[in-house]
Amino acid sequence: MATPIKTNRLGFLDQELKSLEEQGFVWRPRTLQSEQRARAVFDGKEVVNLSSNNYLGLTNHPKMREAAKRAIDQFGAGAGAVRPIAGTMTLHRELEEKLARFKGVEATLVFQSGFAANLGTIQALVGPGDVIYSEELNHGSIIDGCRLSKAEIIKWPHRDVDALRQLCKETRQKYRRALLVTDAVFSMDGDIAPLRELADIAEEFDLIFMVDDAHASGVLGRAGRGSVDHFGLHGRVDIQMGTLSKALGVMGGYIAGSKKLIEFLIQKARPWLLSTAHPPAVVAAAIAAIEILESPEGEQLVQKLWENARYFKSELNRLGFNTGASETPITPVIVGSSHNARQLAKRLFEEGVFAQEIVFPMVARDKARVRTIVTAMHTKEDLDFALNAFKKVGKEMGLI
Ligand SMILES: *Cc1c(COP(=O)(O)O)cnc(C)c1O
Numbered sequence: 210m211a212t213p214i215k216t217n218r219l220g221f222l223d224q225e226l227k228s229l230e231e232q233g234f235v236w237r238p239r240t241l242q243s244e245q246r247a248r249a250v251f252d253g254k255e256v257v258n259l260s261s262n263n264y265l266g267l268t269n270h271p272k273m274r275e276a277a278k279r280a281i282d283q284f285g286a287g288a289g290a291v292r293p294i295a296g297t298m299t300l301h302r303e304l305e306e307k308l309a310r311f312k313g314v315e316a317t318l319v320f321q322s323g324f325a326a327n328l329g330t331i332q333a334l335v336g337p338g339d340v341i342y343s344e345e346l347n348h349g350s351i352i353d354g355c356r357l358s359k360a361e362i363i364k365w366p367h368r369d370v371d372a373l374r375q376l377c378k379e380t381r382q383k384y385r386r387a388l389l390v391t392d393a394v395f396s397m398d399g400d401i402a403p404l405r406e407l408a409d410i411a412e413e414f415d416l417i418f419m420v421d422d423a424h425a426s427g428v429l430g431r432a433g434r435g436s437v438d439h440f441g442l443h444g445r446v447d448i449q450m451g452t453l454s455k456a457l458g459v460m461g462g463y464i465a466g467s468k469k470l471i472e473f474l475i476q477k478a479r480p481w482l483l484s485t486a487h488p489p490a491v492v493a494a495a496i497a498a499i500e501i502l503e504s505p506e507g508e509q510l511v512q513k514l515w516e517n518a519r520y521f522k523s524e525l526n527r528l529g530f531n532t533g534a535s536e537t538p539i540t541p542v543i544v545g546s547s548h549n550a551r552q553l554a555k556r557l558f559e560e561g562v563f564a565q566e567i568v569f570p571m572v573a574r575d576k577a578r579v580r581t582i583v584t585a586m587h588t589k590e591d592l593d594f595a596l597n598a599f600k601k602v603g604k605e606m607g608l609i
Pocket residue numbers: 322323324325327348350392396421423424452453454455460461462
């Protein structure tokens with residue numbers, strides 16, 4: 210039986226929680242009771258799942274399962290140490306070499322998560338006296354990395370390269386080093402950063418250029434090689450952060466770049482230095498994911514993902530929904546008030562479709578939405594089922 214805590218030092222949490230509740234900021238996560246698939250069971254109900262980041266369906270791929278099991282038999286359940294001391298196994302090295310070849314860079318370094326990769330890298334590279342030009346819709350892990358670095362943070366407006374150039378003109382010369390950092394694919398809107406123009410600005414103003422490929426890994430570029438491959442910017446981006454957690458179906462983040470950069474991060478990136486290495490099963494499954502992407506199957510999966518994304522987006526538009534500026538498999542259905550977004554998500558779930566509502570403060574107050582993410586695993590029937598539910602509920606709520 211649980212022993213109740215007898216002190217009341219955390220009594221203030223009642224008030225804090227109540228205040229969150231009143232503002233509508235409380236998470237009550239649904240429970241997934243099946244595998245993470247296109248049709249999955251959440252809270253006892255089978256639904257068409259439009260909420261996972263399992264873009265290519267790799268979380269359940271037979272080759273990944275097999276690789277994870279083999280690694281457990283051969284190397285055990287855990288790494289038993291941090292990477293710099295005794296936790297770097299042959300598997301970790303193999304993964305980093307494979308990733309470097311896949312990305313077409315000199316070297317990579319794998320972190321426990323994409324979050325840790327952003328945090329550790331930004332914090333290591335810049336500090337007091339330096340400046341970070343950070344796109345206003347950057348992911349929280351970039352924002353936290355920027356804050357930890359103690360560098361000056363200058364935000365620039367979403368995808369506005371002219372505003373960025375102007376800010377650089379006005380401020381760049383006041384600082385020592387400068388870092389330009391942006392998401393490649395924005396996770397709430399599904400639009401893509403103008404990386405070519407940003408690469409030009411980085412050259413013009415001598416900015417270290419870092420791109421977060423969390424939602425681009427396995428999605429953009431040849432066989433999912435990412436945004437740099439998509440735009441043909443090889444050699445012009447200093448730091449590519451990627452994730453193994455989303456399309457690659459496992460868990461982890463990595464930094465891809467020069468040998469020098471990786472050597473430096475090994476000395477300086479705190480999450481990598483101070484937190485235990487990935488267990489063998491995770492690393493082996495990630496290796497299998499890259500092997501799948503490099504095989505003909507990988508190209509097919511990415512193609513299917515895009516086919517599904519294009520179909521779903523155009524049908525939502527045809528029904529009269531506002532999908533904003535989305536260009537990727539992330540398609541928001543923008544409905545305005547947070548009340549509308551909550552109601553739409555709730556009714557969709559009742560109709561057998563799971564799409565998460567996204568409200569302030571994750572997006573602007575008047576831009577609340579339901580976010581949909583299609584995967585390569587969805588069949589045409591799944592997508593049509595979801596579209597019918599959107600049509601029915603959209604009409605019922607007067608949204609279309
Ligand atoms: C999900 C995400 C991350 C974090 O990646 P994890 O591997 O899940 O920790 C970082 N940046 C962006 C833009 C993301 O969407």
